[in-house]
Structures are given as C-alpha cells and as structure tokens.
Amino acid sequence: NAGVTQTPKFRVLKTGQSMTLLCAQDMNHEYMYWYRQDPGMGLRLIHYSVGEGTTAKGEVPDGYNVSRLKKQNFLLGLESAAPSQTSVYFCASSNTGNEQFFGPGTRLTVL
Amino acid sequence: SQKIEQNSEALNIQEGKTATLTCNYTNYSPAYLQWYRQDPGRGPVFLLLIRENEKEKRKERLKVTFDTTLKQSLFHITASQPADSATYLCALDNDMRFGAGTRLTVKP
Numbered sequence: 001n002a003g004v005t006q007t008p009k010f011r012v013l014k015t016g017q018s019m020t021l022l023c024a025q026d027m028n029h030e031y032m033y034w035y036r037q038d039p040g041m042g043l044r045l046i047h048y049s050v051g052e053g054t055t056a057k058g059e060v061p062d063g064y065n066v067s068r069l070k071k072q073n074f075l076l077g078l079e080s081a082a083p084s085q086t087s088v089y090f091c092a093s094s095n096t097g098n099e100q101f102f103g104p105g106t107r108l109t110v111l
Numbered sequence: 112s113q114k115i116e117q118n119s120e121a122l123n124i125q126e127g128k129t130a131t132l133t134c135n136y137t138n139y140s141p142a143y144l145q146w147y148r149q150d151p152g153r154g155p156v157f158l159l160l161i162r163e164n165e166k167e168k169r170k171e172r173l174k175v176t177f178d179t180t181l182k183q184s185l186f187h188i189t190a191s192q193p194a195d196s197a198t199y200l201c202a203l204d205n206d207m208r209f210g211a212g213t214r215l216t217v218k219p
Contacts, residue, residue, distance in 0.1 A: 004154075033207065042115075042200065042211040043155070059208070090154050098145070100207070102154030 002026055004103035006091050012109045013081045021076040021106050023091030029101070031094040032074035033058075034066060036087040037105075043090065049074055050097075081110045113139045117201060117210035124191055125218055132186040132213045134201035141203040144177055144184050149198045149212065158199075159186075191217045 007022045023032065034046040035058075045058030049068040063085060065077045074093075078085060086109050092100040118133040134144070143162045147155035161168045161177045161184065168175045174187040188195050198212040 035209075040120075040211055043202075043207075043209040045207050048207075092154070098143070098160055099157045100155075102156070105152075105154055 004091055004093055004101050006089075006103040006106050008106060009104065010107050012111065013078075014111050015082060017081050018077070018079050019081065019108075020078075021089055021091075021108075023074045023076070023093075023103060024072055025074075025093040025101070026072065027093060027095070027101065028071070029093035029095050030071075031097050031100075032068065033092045033094075033100065034064070034074065034076045035090045035092065036060065036085075037090060038087050046076065046089075081108075083110045086110045113137070113203075113206075113208060115139075115201065115203060115208055115210040117199075117213045119213045120211070121214045121216070123216045123218060126192060128191055130188040130191050130195070130215055130217070132199050132215065134184040134186070134210055136182050136203060139182075139203060139208075140179070141206075143204045144175075145202045145204075146173075146175055146184075146186050147200045147202065147209075149200060155200055188215075191215075193217050193219050 004025045033048040035043040044060045047066040052071040055066045067075045089106045091103040094100045114137045116135045145160045146158045149155040159175045161175045172189045176185045198214045200212045202209045
C-alpha cells in the first residue's frame, strides 16, 4: 500500500515551458487535491476533484489545469510556466473530504 | 475575506512541558477544523478533527479545543518530547483553507 505518490520529486523549468505533475493513490479515495506551499503562506488549494471525471477550482487556480480521467490519478498541468509558480506542490486524497492523506511533494523551480 | 491565523510562527519549549498552539479565524463559520503535523521535506500528516458541536477532543498526548464564539482552536501537546518538534497546521473544513503553521521546537 503505497498511499499517495507524486512524480517527479524535483523539476527545474525555464519560463514558458510546460509540464505535468502526476499524483497517484491506491486507497480508492474519491476526493483528490492539489496544493502549493510557499514560505510563510501555508498550503493553498489549486484545484480539487470529488470523483472520477470531475474537477473544480480552488483558491489559486490561475495558470494551472487538472484532469481526473481515472479515479486513482490526478494530473496537474502547467501550460506556460512562470517564476511565480516556483513552489512545492502537494497532492492529497481523501475518502470523506475530511482527513486528507498527502504525498511527499514535488519541488518545482521555474527560472 | 476569510482569514486563518496561527498566532506564533515559532514556539520553543522545554521537554516535558505542555505546548499550546493557537488557530484563529475570521469571516468564517467552519463546520469542523483539522490539525496536521508537517516535518521538513514531507507532506502534512493528519492528527485530529474537531466538529463545531464538540468542545474538546483528545488523542493520546494531544488535545484540541474548538470555541466557535471566540473563533479559535487550541492545540495542546502534553509531556512534550523532542520528537514532537515539527510544524503544526490548522485547516478549516471542506474549503481546506490552511493556516501558515507554527514551528514547534521541543528542547531536551
């Protein structure tokens, strides 16, 4: 039982490049979330999903897109990366929408 | 706008003492509140959830209170140990708005 895994662990991009972060969970959870964490600002919700095929915007969705084609996977896309998107990205999943299980994070730097 | 504040950015205490962390919120009426622990370089780990109709909740050495009148939650760690050193985050219900966290250091 791996829990929540994130790929990749680290990435460096140049401004304007695109990339996709992959989140996978093996707990059969309905809810999945993407957060970013910046120093002094805590976790901020980017997008979330309440089930396969559904997505919704969180607090800071601009510049990001997501897809939930399979229940176990939640993808976060950056179409044209900007330095302001330098952050640590966490994925989480939940069975009830309450207790969340977090992945180990992806550290992204945009130059 | 909705705001969550964890009053202390950092808290240093001596081993064996009780650590008390504060989470205040404004312009919001959460149905429940959660506390998470985060170690450096890792994702947060869920600790406790307390609902608006619960005044207090306990789990081993942890105790959480929830005062909807004061719009405040207190998180206590009794008989603290150096292994309790971490950042502790509070989060408000389904909106999953997190506070910035309090970094707790327990000194031996």
